[in-house]
Amino acid sequence: MESGALTSHIDVAQVTLYAFWAFFVGLVWYLRQEDRREGYPLEADVSGEYSKDPWLFLPQPKTFVLFNNQGTKTVPDQVRDTRPIAAERLTVAPGSPLVPTGDPMADSIGPGSYAERLDIVETNPDGSNRIVPLRTTDEFQVVEDDPDPRGMSVVGCDKQIAGTVTDLWVDKSDSLIRYLEVQLEGAGTVLLPMPFCVVRTGHIYVHAVTSEQFAGVPTTASPDAVSRLEEEKIAAYYGAGQLYATPERQEPLL
Template identity: 40%
Template sequence: MVGVTFFGNFDLASLSIWLFWGFFALLIYYLQTENMREGYPLETEDGDIAPNQGPFPVPSPKTISLPHGQGKVVVPSAENEMQHRRENLAMARTAVGEGFPHKPTGDPMLDGVGPASWVPRRDHPELNGAGRPKIQPMSLHEGFFVSAGRDPRGLPVVCKDDKVVGTVTEIWIDEVEHMIRYLEFELEPEYGGGTKLMPIFLVKVKPRWVDIKTLNSNRMAQIPDIRTPGQISCLEEEKIMTFFGGGTLYE
């Protein structure tokens, strides 16, 4: 028999378990190094390359072709990380050692630091599988409507300081995820006028008004604008979301 004459007294069960553990260790190593293609090489708080990159080595660069003619990106690479870095921020150290938070030295909401910090993402809209912007006003899509709850269009917008600053005019949807992302509202002239977007996750739609939970009325004119009507880029999303989110601490 093969099991007797070929292997003799060799422990096949032991071989199987050690092969499994070896495969599992290699799988963890592969997944961890692939996970290090973004955000690496690690940097210190001041932007220098950190001397300690962790227990796993940084993987060799890989070129990825982006869909819909959006070009190529090499990851990981210091050049790629430089594109997502903001210089000369209005912040200062609070301690000599690394890992301690920095403190803002100006208006953190306008400077975009701390909880209101934003990353310079691509200044192009996020696309769906067909190459079209996935976040658009609901009025551009006949198949979408408010099926449950209160339709916020036409409701007044009330800030954290209980002042009415505008009126909701439009709903912006994610047609891929089938969910509301933003509410568009028209500002009253006394607060700067114009059209602004507010993230649906940071406001509360009530029966008679829409409540902005994180910002006071004096911040309305400072809400970041969008460049193209009916279309929002990833960079514009980043600035709007972090502006509203930063108000949770700074307002």
């Protein structure tokens, strides 16, 4: 072999290909471990049994430092959701749907289910609340040429008026409206997520719930702030209405 001819008898292209394959397999293995830090290990659909120490893909615990001095979080932590399920299985077969046994609008069932996020207010990097009503800030306003929802009536899927929009809650980080604050016809105020709203001439139409069901929307502990957990519960309530607001919605279309 001549001096310096290190690759005379080595297929460099083939070695490079094998090295790439090894790297790619390792990358996939790493990514599949990382995306299982929460929500795993899975439990059996029928029996609810699960393995605390599955050998495949489950990563070793890692501790993360949370935003804005909110402490630390170690995952996976093997903590399971122990909330009682107010429903029963339609059949014993795997994948069988759950039939609500209580109030499906409030029992976290199906489209009304939600994650138990921390009951703290989402904040910006400067420590200020991320989502705030317009009455508490002068940084945002409705453009003159756009319709201002404030003062508009809110109509449920039964075509009856539930209340009136009194304020807009804006996301200061994303610069958009997250919620409408609705003063109900009876008493109290509730938040209405914008994705459930259809802005029409002179009123806001909400297909998710009836006018009477607005009274059951989860409220916030503070009149000027909404926590992460409260956001989950509010969105879940309207989500549940998509299926459970009226008996007809649970029936087949054909």
